[in-house]
Amino acid sequence: FIDSWHKSPDATVMAFGEILNRLKAAVQSSPGRLIKDFHGVVSPSEQSTATKFALIRSMSVAPAEGANPEALQAMVQEKSMRRSQSTSHEQVKTRSPLARASFRTSTEEMEDVFRMICLDASPMAPVAEIEATLDDLVFFLCDTLGYGRPEVELFLQRVDTDQNGKVDFEEFKQGYGLLNTCRFRNRQSETLLRKPGSVNGEQFTIEDLTACEAHVLDCVSACTIDGCKDSEILIGPSEASVFVRDCVDCTFYICAQQLRTRQCKRCTFFLFSGTEPIIETSEKLRLAPLALAYKDLAKQLEAAGLDATQNFWNSVFDFSSPDNPKLNWRPAELAECKQFQIIFDEEMSEADSSLFPSVTEEVLSAGPLESGLHAGSRMDVPMLA
Numbered sequence: 001f002i003d004s005w006h007k008s009p010d011a012t013v014m015a016f017g018e019i020l021n022r023l024k025a026a027v028q029s030s031p032g033r034l035i036k037d038f039h040g041v042v043s044p045s046e047q048s049t050a051t052k053f054a055l056i057r058s059m060s061v062a063p064a065e066g067a068n069p070e071a072l073q074a075m076v077q078e079k080s081m082r083r084s085q086s087t088s089h090e091q092v093k094t095r096s097p098l099a100r101a102s103f104r105t106s107t108e109e110m111e112d113v114f115r116m117i118c119l120d121a122s123p124m125a126p127v128a129e130i131e132a133t134l135d136d137l138v139f140f141l142c143d144t145l146g147y148g149r150p151e152v153e154l155f156l157q158r159v160d161t162d163q164n165g166k167v168d169f170e171e172f173k174q175g176y177g178l179l180n181t182c183r184f185r186n187r188q189s190e191t192l193l194r195k196p197g198s199v200n201g202e203q204f205t206i207e208d209l210t211a212c213e214a215h216v217l218d219c220v221s222a223c224t225i226d227g228c229k230d231s232e233i234l235i236g237p238s239e240a241s242v243f244v245r246d247c248v249d250c251t252f253y254i255c256a257q258q259l260r261t262r263q264c265k266r267c268t269f270f271l272f273s274g275t276e277p278i279i280e281t282s283e284k285l286r287l288a289p290l291a292l293a294y295k296d297l298a299k300q301l302e303a304a305g306l307d308a309t310q311n312f313w314n315s316v317f318d319f320s321s322p323d324n325p326k327l328n329w330r331p332a333e334l335a336e337c338k339q340f341q342i343i344f345d346e347e348m349s350e351a352d353s354s355l356f357p358s359v360t361e362e363v364l365s366a367g368p369l370e371s372g373l374h375a376g377s378r379m380d381v382p383m384l385a
Helices: 002-006 013-029 031-041 049-058 069-085 107-117 134-144 149-159 169-179 297-303 350-354 361-365
Strands: 183-188 191-194 204-210 213-216 223-226 232-245 251-262 268-273 278-280 285-289 329-331
Touching (some): 107 169, 149 191, 297 350
Parallel strands (some): 204 223, 223 232, 268 285
């Protein structure tokens, strides 16, 4: 907008409106190019950290199929209204630029993200001459998108083939598929984190973790967990089902509308389930009520439409043993059911800390609730490629 306005010294108010509409279309169709143009016309002294944060957090890399200025204007007005009506802790949902990152992502899209990370670099510099430092990666991935620092440090170690402590574009491309906001896949002995506000209700996928600690501290629409071993996995409130398949010797903290397992062995579930959990061809499972606290958990539970007082954790239906529902599972020991607290810099609210407290003997031995709903059918959810 600044560039266009400077090129039109005699422009009228009508021209002002036309430039603004073109800008709105550019936000939707080519945000990466817009960022480059922004750096071409705004002095470095004006490019504050706050501006950089706003640019990264509010823009999706995914291009639109034909920009629609009218639809975009309506969206901007709606977001503006929601901001004015929200309380200080509420945020407008935005999709992470890495929500669909994979090793098959186009080079152009990878470049857009890489330039977002390296915003201090000249926008006119060839991408082959740009390098991201650890500070660049931490700011973009941890401070802005809500990843955990150990994951980011390990990413740098993996892709920094020339061992200069920085990541160039060729190295970045080799590891790009590891940076997906909504997927953990093929990891061993790693600590993985998504902080509150990072996933924003997207579907989450976890596959083939071994000896990992994976915490998704945000709302998800649904979640599939496959082929994990010896790992600790936490899933924030899910408005739908969490499917756990082919997992062995894992500990799960799950808050969902429903839990469904298939072919799991020797796993422990600290569980909130809004309806009866379903297990199938699983054995030696242990279940207990969820005892968990972290910042924004209460708000997330409300957003997922779940009622903390209605936990069907022990109302289990076993397709493999319908006549003996406790053949393949038993309650966990009381000593294991202390509240799991995850602490960040900001203090959690009283609502967050009291929602799922440590489990008492009375709660652990209470009879199961009954929802009156049909148990459903055998699990037939396809494995993701």
